[in-house]
Amino acid sequence: MTQPVNSPQFKENARKALDDAYLQKALARSEKGFIERRKAAVEKLPEYDALRDNARDLKDHILAHLDLYLEAYERNVIATGGHVHWAATAEEANEIIFGICQRLNAKAVAKGKSMISEETGLNSYLEARGIRPIETDLGEYIIQLRGETPSHLIAPALHVTKEQIEADFRRAHTELPPERNLDEPTSLLAEARAMLRDKFLNVEVGITGANFLIAETGSSVIVTNEGNGDLTQTLAKAHIVISSIEKVVPTREDAVTFLRLLARTASGTDLSVYTTFSTGARRDGDPDGPLEYHVVLLDNGRSNMLGGKFQEMLRCIRCGACMNHCPVFHAVGGHAYGWVYPGPMGAVLTPSLVGVEQGGQLPNASTFCGRCEEVCPVRIPLPKLMRNWREREFERHLQPAFARYGLGIWAAFAKRPALYRRATSLAMKFLRLFGGKGRLRALPLASGWTRHRDFPSPQGETFQSLWKKRSGPR
Amino acid sequence: MKSREAIFANIRKSLRVSSDDRLRHETVTARIQKHPRGIIPARGQKPDRERLELFRQMVESAKASIAILETKDDVPTAVAAYLRSKNLPQSIRHGDDARLSLIPWAKERALEVTKGASDGAQLASVSYSFGAVAESGTLVMVSGADNPTTLNFLPDHHLVVVDERDIAGDYESVWDRIRLSFGANKMPRAVNWITGPSRSGDIEQTHLLGAHGPRSLHVLVVRNS
Numbered sequence: 001m002t003q004p005v006n007s008p009q010f011k012e013n014a015r016k017a018l019d020d021a022y023l024q025k026a027l028a029r030s031e032k033g034f035i036e037r038r039k040a041a042v043e044k045l046p047e048y049d050a051l052r053d054n055a056r057d058l059k060d061h062i063l064a065h066l067d068l069y070l071e072a073y074e075r076n077v078i079a080t081g082g083h084v085h086w087a088a089t090a091e092e093a094n095e096i097i098f099g100i101c102q103r104l105n106a107k108a109v110a111k112g113k114s115m116i117s118e119e120t121g122l123n124s125y126l127e128a129r130g131i132r133p134i135e136t137d138l139g140e141y142i143i144q145l146r147g148e149t150p151s152h153l154i155a156p157a158l159h160v161t162k163e164q165i166e167a168d169f170r171r172a173h174t175e176l177p178p179e180r181n182l183d184e185p186t187s188l189l190a191e192a193r194a195m196l197r198d199k200f201l202n203v204e205v206g207i208t209g210a211n212f213l214i215a216e217t218g219s220s221v222i223v224t225n226e227g228n229g230d231l232t233q234t235l236a237k238a239h240i241v242i243s244s245i246e247k248v249v250p251t252r253e254d255a256v257t258f259l260r261l262l263a264r265t266a267s268g269t270d271l272s273v274y275t276t277f278s279t280g281a282r283r284d285g286d287p288d289g290p291l292e293y294h295v296v297l298l299d300n301g302r303s304n305m306l307g308g309k310f311q312e313m314l315r316c317i318r319c320g321a322c323m324n325h326c327p328v329f330h331a332v333g334g335h336a337y338g339w340v341y342p343g344p345m346g347a348v349l350t351p352s353l354v355g356v357e358q359g360g361q362l363p364n365a366s367t368f369c370g371r372c373e374e375v376c377p378v379r380i381p382l383p384k385l386m387r388n389w390r391e392r393e394f395e396r397h398l399q400p401a402f403a404r405y406g407l408g409i410w411a412a413f414a415k416r417p418a419l420y421r422r423a424t425s426l427a428m429k430f431l432r433l434f435g436g437k438g439r440l441r442a443l444p445l446a447s448g449w450t451r452h453r454d455f456p457s458p459q460g461e462t463f464q465s466l467w468k469k470r471s472g473p474r
Numbered sequence: 475m476k477s478r479e480a481i482f483a484n485i486r487k488s489l490r491v492s493s494d495d496r497l498r499h500e501t502v503t504a505r506i507q508k509h510p511r512g513i514i515p516a517r518g519q520k521p522d523r524e525r526l527e528l529f530r531q532m533v534e535s536a537k538a539s540i541a542i543l544e545t546k547d548d549v550p551t552a553v554a555a556y557l558r559s560k561n562l563p564q565s566i567r568h569g570d571d572a573r574l575s576l577i578p579w580a581k582e583r584a585l586e587v588t589k590g591a592s593d594g595a596q597l598a599s600v601s602y603s604f605g606a607v608a609e610s611g612t613l614v615m616v617s618g619a620d621n622p623t624t625l626n627f628l629p630d631h632h633l634v635v636v637d638e639r640d641i642a643g644d645y646e647s648v649w650d651r652i653r654l655s656f657g658a659n660k661m662p663r664a665v666n667w668i669t670g671p672s673r674s675g676d677i678e679q680t681h682l683l684g685a686h687g688p689r690s691l692h693v694l695v696v697r698n699s
């Protein structure tokens with residue numbers, strides 16, 4: 001694990017996040033859009049819930065046969081002239097990629113969006129060895145200019161405002177006239193497009209992630225809206241795919257089951273603009289495409305999760321819905337989580353991958369409202385998994401005494417009135433989304449209550465805000 | 475190789491399985507060979523005429539434009555009209571696809587037609603799509619000299635011709651056609667599903683068209699091919 005971990009400081013990070021006016025503005029803006037877009041897309045597909053059940057069962061089947069699907073996948077990549085590299089650790093994945101770049105004399109690499117490369121800290125690894133990584137996804141490009149890490153799975157620059165992007169572009173693109181107008185988001189987009197076009201056409205190596213790997217054909221699949229991943233892999237001499245082992249699916253039909261869920265849940269569209277299935281290198285007679293095709297498969301602790309209490313987490317397809325619907329994420333943003341994966345999925349995955357000593361604070365960052373499980377397209381019981389971690393941490397006596405009495409998180413919130421207000425009013429909003437104006441017939445995690453009776457959906461405002469209004473400003 | 479063996483050993487240890495369990499092998503081989511279909515939404519399962527109408531609606535809701543033409547002979551005029559409407563020079567580039575070579579481009583005298591992949595200098599390209607999916611208004615492109623992949627991504631305007639009979643209701647039907655054309659477990663180097671023009675939501679979550687790929691996508695359906 002190479003990407004530094006800063007998760008033990010979650011509370012401190014959260015405090016800073018709450019005082020960051022820019023961040024709070026960015027978070028407030030994003031919240032509604034994600035939730036409403038997903039809801040609209042899901043309502044248009046009557047089969048959505050049946051697809052989720054299928055996807056959950058299919059993932060469980062894959063994980064139970066993971067060794068065999070990986071072997072079949074490897075055979076088929078090799079049969080199409082591609083190369084498969086196995087990396088047990090992040091360090092090893094970085095070494096393999098650096099080796100390929102070195103052999104091809106690459107001075108710079110173009111990169112499509114890849115969370116696995118964030119996990120391995122690939123960019124700083126390459127930079128330290130004289131190779132310049134160029135992020136090409138607009139969001140990743142922005143945060144690379146800022147020297148930051150992504151704060152969201154599918155919207156890496158969620159935490160940045162338009163004004164900040166403008167300032168970053170003026171600082172970085174010094175070759176352009178300083179008096180140019182960048183007021184409109186469209187001019188920012190056009191500038192990034194122009195700056196990156198040249199890079200695509202002149203790099204030796206293109207690195208992308210993979211949303212899925214198909215055992216049947218040895219193909220890797222990426223999903224993008226911008227087309228950057230396609231330019232990255234089509235124009236370079238070598239295409240390197242970096243992926244983790246649990247991304248394999250049996251067949252093209254199985255990939256389709258997940259694709260029908262992914263974009264709807266992630267961004268509220270039926271499908272992303274570009275879904276690309278890549279199989280091997282350029283064929284005889286092909287006028288374009290990479291001359292070499294490599295896949296680097298990373299384990300980094302995942303094989304340990306199989307067969308245990310956290311195996312279900314490996315069903316995750318990285319759609320981001322759990323964080324889009326999480327009141328804690330909306331209060332503090334993604335960076336507070338301190339490593340690569342934010343929100344509820346990060347709270348479960350981080351301790352699994354970096355160890356409970358470093359990631360053990362994160363499962364506490366939850367109000368246990370249950371919204372994440374409710375929207376997860378592969379039905380991962382995130383609150384249950386977070387509770388598993390808390391129990392484990394409790395048993396190991398890693399928590400400070402205060403937390404052992406279950407008060408730590410409440411206290412952290414209550415001592416910060418701003419955070420407390422925001423989290424409780426967010427939780428109310430979520431509950432209202434569920435139940436509208438009336439009664440709730442089912443409430444996640446409270447089935448003991450709702451099995452026999454309704455739970456009133458919260459009406460009006462929180463006690464705190466009513467109190468404040470009644471007593472006036474003081 | 476050391477890591478490969480270690481990873482497989484650890485997966486099997488965690489799953490408490492052995493590498494020579496016959497039943498597990500049979501299960502996996504059978505799934506790959508039979509490639510069963512999952513749940514196919516009813517939305518795309520429509521008779522011909524309605525399927526074309528659904529495709530049109532879905533293409534437009536993905537922010538692409540579409541024209542429905544009676545025959546191939548109507549393509550040059552439709553292409554020229556599109557270029558004029560966008561104030562573009564009368565110039566296109568396409569690949570070696572025989573179906574494109576048979577289009578009577580000379581009907582449009584002013585239209586300059588060049589052939590080959592894109593190096594980024596072209597404003598408009600024309601491709602012939604392998605198939606399409608009405609369920610989501612998606613084009614299915616396959617790589618190769620006939621329709622070079624760079625033509626899908628580098629020019630600002632991408633025009634795609636698709637035969638009405640190749641518009642399926644669902645993705646699964648197109649996979650079956652790919653199996654017929656390329657072999658049971660074979661794929662062309664790249665299969666590109668394209669649903670609308672390139673866009674980005676990375677600046678304050680507002681959706682802007684024209685990120686790295688084409689700023690606009692125009693679909694030309696040929697009814698009698």
Ligand code: SF4
Nearest residue numbers: 316317319320322376
């Ligand atoms: S845990 Fe579920 S909701 Fe969260 S990113 Fe993964 S698949 Fe999406």
